[in-house]
Amino acid sequence: MESNKRVEEVCAKCTDSCCSKCFNVGDENIFNCLTEDELKMLIAEKRHVHFKAGETILKQNTSASHVVCIKNGLAKIIAEGEGDKKLILRLVTTHSILTGGGIFINEIRHFTVQAVTEVDCCFIDSEKIFELVSKNSLFAFELLKLNNRQNIEMLNNLVGITQKYMPGRVADLLLHLKNQIFNSNPFETNLSRHELADMTSMTMESFIRILKEFKSAGIIAVEGSNMHIIDEEALVVISRKG
């Protein structure tokens, strides 16, 4: 139960085109299409906030007054259910833009976002986004695409979870971590076993068991938080078989 209010400090180091410079990689940078003036307006009152590992960045069911841009670090998007049930929908990392599932819909956040490592991010007032959407149609289009892409990604992941057995889900997770999140082969997860289990909608104990199976089959090597995928083909086959 963390408070959503955080000590905020005006971003000192990046006064002008911070946002465009922060997000100049790949197609997630929806700020590219803004004019100088629009960009200035956007970042005029943005606030830079630092989170420690474990802290809550956005909280489900609170009002959605800001959009968050992650400049650095790793965070998890969580759907909280009844009781203590949590499901980690996806990980977000440097250069991601978060809406918490729903600006645009009755201004309520549909998910919780929590820092996994230390996280640096900018809070931008939603009103500014609204203003830009109604002024710059290209920006609206880019935002539309980004939003859709993120949602489809999460939906596909969830469909997999409902349709596959545990080995298939763990295989999917490992491939995702290697290819989408950490982009390196022996990779250091920063995520506890419990968190990894929450990403596949299974118990920590079950997750560990599957991991052990993969290990003794020679498909992966695991040493604490360090994971090495040895036989990626095998994982793909397991994923496909379900």
Added chain:
Amino acid sequence: MESNKRVEEVCAKCTDSCCSKCFNVGDENIFNCLTEDELKMLIAEKRHVHFKAGETILKQNTSASHVVCIKNGLAKIIAEGEGDKKLILRLVTTHSILTGGGIFINEIRHFTVQAVTEVDCCFIDSEKIFELVSKNSLFAFELLKLNNRQNIEMLNNLVGITQKYMPGRVADLLLHLKNQIFNSNPFETNLSRHELADMTSMTMESFIRILKEFKSAGIIAVEGSNMHIIDEEALVVISRKG
């Protein structure tokens, strides 16, 4: 394996403001904000298509060249997995607008849409939608909202499926059918037991068993395709407990 190409006929009966008239209910009508000229442009080459029950309206993994507006009937949005695995993500009915999960993302449909009853619908060229998005920012905003609302709804449903036991899922489904889809209490489903099971990600046999339990507990009355929720409170409790 149905072909995606269908015999199409130009909509004869509704030449002018068909689309705005067809979708004049509630907030799903994103065409309200269009000017006369824009509306004319939009519907100029639209095509009216009729589908029989069971026919495929949009097919997953085909190219997404059109947006579909449902004028009449009931259809199901399906995520197809490996093998024969199907998951019905949501039902769509009169006055719904379908993008098949992703116009805007590499032009590929992410879901299959299939007619449950007879379905009347209009096919509108995606290019026209793109054009309007870049011309009319209010329209872009409305489309953004619609898209987001639909996706969040599906995500929430899937989260429930991954977090709840079968009774909770069946309770959710029954409440959804009564309150969102058919809007009446004894309601006629038109859906087979198999389809209902596919909406909750469980086996037909398991679904029937839970239905039977609810029946003998006096919570519902079932007579073939006709269902009557007697004790809604009980369903809500079951849903919450998971």
Added chain:
DNA sequence: ATGTTTTATTGATATATGTCAATCCAGCTA
């Protein structure tokens, strides 16, 4: 170093859910 708390791992067991096969029933065709 020593104890203390959290996290990871393992094992034994319970339970939810799926699978397979048989039967029942309604709608259709001859």
Added chain:
DNA sequence: TAGCTGGATTGACATATATCAATAAAACAT
């Protein structure tokens, strides 16, 4: 009317996964 066909239902059984409890290992404070 009889016979067929496909969905609905039921039962016996198999298995995937969760739960509970115990231990091991690591992180942390004193």
